[in-house]
Amino acid sequence: MKYMLLIYSNPANWAALPEAERNGLMAEYGTFTKDIVDSGEFVSGDPLAGIEAASTVRVRGGASDVTDGPFVETKEHLAGYYIVDVKDLDRALALAAKIPDARFGGVEVRPVLDMSGAEM
Amino acid sequence: MTTRVEVEGLLREVAPQALAALVRRYGDFGTAEDAVQEALLAAALQWPAEGVPDSPRGWLIAVAARRLIDWRRRESARRDKEAAAVDFVPAQSATLPGPGDEPVPDHDDTLALLFLCCHPALAWPAQVALTLRAVGGLTTAEIAAAFLVPEATMAQRIVRAKQRIRSTGIPFAMPAREEFPARLASVLRVLYLIFNEGYATTSGPALARADLTGEAIRLARELHRLRPAEGEVAGLLALMLLTEARREGRTRDGALVPLLEQDRGTWDRALIAEGSALVTATLRTAPVGPYQIQAAIAALHAEAKRADDTDWRQILALYNVLDALDPNPVVALNRAVATAMVHGPGAGLAVLDGLAGEPRLAGGHRLAAVRAHLLELAGRPDEARAQYHRAAAATTSLPERQYLLARANRLP
Numbered sequence A: 001m002k003y004m005l006l007i008y009s010n011p012a013n014w015a016a017l018p019e020a021e022r023n024g025l026m027a028e029y030g031t032f033t034k035d036i037v038d039s040g041e042f043v044s045g046d047p048l049a050g051i052e053a054a055s056t057v058r059v060r061g062g063a064s065d066v067t068d069g070p071f072v073e074t075k076e077h078l079a080g081y082y083i084v085d086v087k088d089l090d091r092a093l094a095l096a097a098k099i100p101d102a103r104f105g106g107v108e109v110r111p112v113l114d115m116s117g118a119e120m
Numbered sequence B: 001m002t003t004r005v006e007v008e009g010l011l012r013e014v015a016p017q018a019l020a021a022l023v024r025r026y027g028d029f030g031t032a033e034d035a036v037q038e039a040l041l042a043a044a045l046q047w048p049a050e051g052v053p054d055s056p057r058g059w060l061i062a063v064a065a066r067r068l069i070d071w072r073r074r075e076s077a078r079r080d081k082e083a084a085a086v087d088f089v090p091a092q093s094a095t096l097p098g099p100g101d102e103p104v105p106d107h108d109d110t111l112a113l114l115f116l117c118c119h120p121a122l123a124w125p126a127q128v129a130l131t132l133r134a135v136g137g138l139t140t141a142e143i144a145a146a147f148l149v150p151e152a153t154m155a156q157r158i159v160r161a162k163q164r165i166r167s168t169g170i171p172f173a174m175p176a177r178e179e180f181p182a183r184l185a186s187v188l189r190v191l192y193l194i195f196n197e198g199y200a201t202t203s204g205p206a207l208a209r210a211d212l213t214g215e216a217i218r219l220a221r222e223l224h225r226l227r228p229a230e231g232e233v234a235g236l237l238a239l240m241l242l243t244e245a246r247r248e249g250r251t252r253d254g255a256l257v258p259l260l261e262q263d264r265g266t267w268d269r270a271l272i273a274e275g276s277a278l279v280t281a282t283l284r285t286a287p288v289g290p291y292q293i294q295a296a297i298a299a300l301h302a303e304a305k306r307a308d309d310t311d312w313r314q315i316l317a318l319y320n321v322l323d324a325l326d327p328n329p330v331v332a333l334n335r336a337v338a339t340a341m342v343h344g345p346g347a348g349l350a351v352l353d354g355l356a357g358e359p360r361l362a363g364g365h366r367l368a369a370v371r372a373h374l375l376e377l378a379g380r381p382d383e384a385r386a387q388y389h390r391a392a393a394a395t396t397s398l399p400e401r402q403y404l405l406a407r408a409n410r411l412p
Helices: A011-016 A019-038 A089-098 B004-026 B029-050 B056-080 B107-117 B124-135 B140-146 B151-168 B180-200 B206-226 B231-244 B269-285 B290-303 B312-325 B329-343 B345-353 B366-377 B381-394 B398-410
Strands: A002-009 A042-047 A055-060 A063-068 A077-085 A106-111
Touching: A002 A011, A002 A089, A019 A042, A019 A077, A077 A089, A089 A106, B004 B029, B004 B056, B004 B107, B004 B124, B029 B056, B029 B124, B029 B151, B107 B124, B107 B180, B107 B206, B124 B140, B124 B151, B124 B180, B124 B206, B140 B151, B140 B206, B180 B206, B180 B231, B206 B231, B231 B269, B231 B290, B269 B290, B290 B312, B312 B329, B329 B345, B329 B366, B345 B366, B366 B381, B366 B398, B381 B398
Parallel strands: none
Antiparallel strands: A002 A077, A002 A106, A042 A077, A055 A063
């Protein structure tokens, strides 16, 4: 089953970290990614640019309205994601628990719907 | 001739085993659970009249599997109608278990079923409902009656929980070793919730609610049988037995009677002996945990012939351990009472003063009720009366309010 692990983090917390600690966390991310690539569970995953680079598009009455900023204003932002292909939810939850930001913000685990068998 | 009651008992014992076998074989929990429910209904109708089959579990599995395969066939027929189903499955070719084909019961299967029903990815009301239905073998109507909600509400809760199991991919499997303690704690919490729902509430039809405590004890016994070395499983079972033992003495004419004023002659000595023996043996062998400590405290209360014989020193020591293991405001309040019984009401009141800023107690009635009690012991009736009234105004339970007001009126 495929799951998306959505990493929520507060950028202020990251900014407040001493550089050595931040580098340590980045190294942890590197190890985590390498582990799930090696185990064959990694499908894709990337960090996202900060919300200062976000734009939100809403089309209303046929007209497109673009605003600067994220869709929802919150302290914790979607900071990155992984898509993994694993045996079941328990494995997805176990992987989510290994993501460094799970200790500070949180990681939302969502099944990816398989549309390959959908009726057209 | 087997009576209806005997059949029901037998069915509830084998139901989770049959369900586990079906989930193992066919994968889908939701459909398997529906199929087993139908098989249980059929058995409840047939067995009392026609006799219990040689292998009740095999019978249930066969009937449920037939039902499940029927559904699948109908479902795929519906899907394939336009595709003019060429790969039609002949009616008898599907994998129906035959005689001697009965799966060897795997003890971990019932456990895996419990872990599935109590998965933390489900909300706890869903965990409770699923556990009672899938592991306890209760019907939706019975569960709804026990929780005083309309059957349609409970049915919807169960359907949604099953959909969520499927959509989120909750597995039918034993948790990984590193997850095991947390997942077991989640199972124990569900059993404790079921027990408390049956025990703590004084509203509703008393008999139906008593069934919930009985059911929780039955499930805890089964879990203890499967995992005898888990100290907290034994601890929870002992706690339930020791609490259940006091059921009769807990109310008089519909009013609550506090522990120290209960008629100890009404307590169930057999349950007390069993619970005490269990917790004593467990504390000697297993790593200590909050359920065991609570059971040990309950055992000390139960073993005192009169309220005055209560070994408060030991109880206080145990509350101190509990407070270190699992600090929470209710434990702290009980520790204040035990402190008062050992070192005098003034010492107990001092412990309460330390809880004044506790947000989880703010607005509730418990802090005021305990303070009132300790002020009464300290011979300060006017302050006690004010606190009893304050607690009575804050509680939402009618019997509790009546009790608190009666205490206030009894003061000099």
